[in-house]
Amino acid sequence: MTRLVEVPAQFDDRSFDQFAAAYAQAAADGERLLFDAHAAEWASPYGLVGLLAAGEAAGRREGGAGGGERPLLTVPASAEVVSYWARAGFFREAADLFEVHGKVPKTKPATESEVLLPVTPVRAAEDVHAVVSTIQQRASAILAKELGLDPKATMGFAMALSEACQNIVEHAGSGGWVAVQAYHWRRKLARRVVVIAVADAGVGFRHSLEPSQAKRFGDRWGDAAALEAALIQGVSRFRDPGRGQGLAGIRRYLARWEGKVAIRSGTARIAIVPRWDDDVPLRDGLPAFPGSQVLLIIPAQGSAQA
Amino acid sequence: MIQHINVHEVLQQSVAGFYADLVTRPTGRAVRESIERALPAGTIAVMDFTGVGCLDYSCADEIVAKLVREKVRVLLLRGTSDAHRDAIEPVLLGHGLAAVCERPDGTLHVIGAREPAAALLDELVAQQVAAWTPGGAIALTAA
Numbered sequence: 001m002t003r004l005v006e007v008p009a010q011f012d013d014r015s016f017d018q019f020a021a022a023y024a025q026a027a028a029d030g031e032r033l034l035f036d037a038h039a040a041e042w043a044s045p046y047g048l049v050g051l052l053a054a055g056e057a058a059g060r061r062e063g064g065a066g067g068g069e070r071p072l073l074t075v076p077a078s079a080e081v082v083s084y085w086a087r088a089g090f091f092r093e094a095a096d097l098f099e100v101h102g103k104v105p106k107t108k109p110a111t112e113s114e115v116l117l118p119v120t121p122v123r124a125a126e127d128v129h130a131v132v133s134t135i136q137q138r139a140s141a142i143l144a145k146e147l148g149l150d151p152k153a154t155m156g157f158a159m160a161l162s163e164a165c166q167n168i169v170e171h172a173g174s175g176g177w178v179a180v181q182a183y184h185w186r187r188k189l190a191r192r193v194v195v196i197a198v199a200d201a202g203v204g205f206r207h208s209l210e211p212s213q214a215k216r217f218g219d220r221w222g223d224a225a226a227l228e229a230a231l232i233q234g235v236s237r238f239r240d241p242g243r244g245q246g247l248a249g250i251r252r253y254l255a256r257w258e259g260k261v262a263i264r265s266g267t268a269r270i271a272i273v274p275r276w277d278d279d280v281p282l283r284d285g286l287p288a289f290p291g292s293q294v295l296l297i298i299p300a301q302g303s304a305q306a
Numbered sequence: 307m308i309q310h311i312n313v314h315e316v317l318q319q320s321v322a323g324f325y326a327d328l329v330t331r332p333t334g335r336a337v338r339e340s341i342e343r344a345l346p347a348g349t350i351a352v353m354d355f356t357g358v359g360c361l362d363y364s365c366a367d368e369i370v371a372k373l374v375r376e377k378v379r380v381l382l383l384r385g386t387s388d389a390h391r392d393a394i395e396p397v398l399l400g401h402g403l404a405a406v407c408e409r410p411d412g413t414l415h416v417i418g419a420r421e422p423a424a425a426l427l428d429e430l431v432a433q434q435v436a437a438w439t440p441g442g443a444i445a446l447t448a449a
Contacts, residue, residue, distance in 0.1 A: 125330035125332040128329055128330045132329050133325075133327060136327075136360065152388050152389060155359070155360050155387065158329075159329075159360055159362045163362055163363060163364065170331065243367075245364070245397055248396070249362075249363040249393070
């Protein structure tokens with residue numbers, strides 16, 4: 001028997017919990033999963049990399065009738081949406097994880113301005129080097145012209161991206177994906193934004209930090225406490241005092257540009273919320289989802305609202 | 307004697323693939339270990355970042371902080387951009403360490419923790435590696 005996981009029509013960080021709930025429910029009995037993106041109208045980079053993480057987690061489950069089988073994925077009905085997902089590099093990665101049903105155009109990942117970095121796998125340090133190199137070539141003009149960031153900020157952007165990706169390599173215990181896009185965000189800001197999304201289906205923050213932090217938190221220990229320790233207190237699983245700088249650096253960079261960082265792991269989600277957003281700083285008791293999903297948003301500055 | 311380290315050159319020699327960016331812990335570790343092999347302990351070293359693109363916190367910690375903490379007496383940073391210093395300074399602060407930074411005009415200033423900072427410039431002057439300029443700044447006398 002196949003269990004259905006519906007992909008939200010507007011698939012981004014806001015609708016991700018709805019997706020995670022559907023995933024958790026469908027995955028519970030080990031049956032084969034069908035991710036139904038038929039009705040999808042739009043997906044943010046966060047939605048795309050999150051869907052890949054779900055596909056990986058579903059494929060490696062053991063036991064049950066669907067254990068070990070690749071999950072199914074029905075592509076969006078809209079040719080325009082499918083084309084966009086293809087240009088964003090989604091299907092190139094999805095082909096390894098899902099049994100894809102529906103017509104997918106054979107297109108190379110986009111070189112258009114909005115896809116700064118197509119969906120890219122991150123498995124090792126070499127992948128982080130490639131991501132940083134690509135983003136510097138592609139993003140600097142866009143960050144400066146369209147977002148009004150100081151040209152010097154491009155390097156900080158690459159640094160934040162590097163640290164977010166390294167989180168996968170060092171802590172996830174599995175590979176993950178990163179995607180970077182620039183688009184006009186009418187709903188919240190009526191401004192252009194650059195969005196970095198990083199997702200993996202690895203062990204998550206709680207598991208990574210448990211050996212060194214669980215005792216300190218006592219009864220409070222859980223996904224929310226782990227996220228708080230990592231993002232707010234700069235705690236790392238390593239004893240080396242130099243560790244834990246990456247997330248702190250991301251916070252500093254985003255604070256300078258009124259950006260937002262949000263991390264979801266397990267059943268919790270933490271966010272550093274800028275003035276323009278009304279997100280909740282910490283949510284616990286969310287539907288469980290494997291690994292970690294990181295979202296960074298940098299809005300256009302001042303009058304730069306191309 | 308001042309030891310000179312061309313970071314970009316060491317990066318090319320230490321890591322497979324042509325990289326201009328100092329990112330990731332493994333890269334930082336490889337670069338630091340190369341530097342350590344050629345650097346006598348307790349020396350004054352000039353670390354030149356010319357040609358280095360992005361420097362992330364992981365590499366700043368793995369290279370700069372660990373060399374300052376474990377290997378050199380004074381570390382002088384040359385050819386750094388604002389972005390490089392943005393990565394290096396918080397890392398040094400986190401360890402309670404400081405390093406000397408050379409401005410484009412050759413004058414020196416200290417970044418990192420306040421306490422060890424003053425002693426660094428005094429040390430350079432005492433070793434006659436640096437001297438006060440007529441303008442009241444400190445600049446290297448050689449190198």
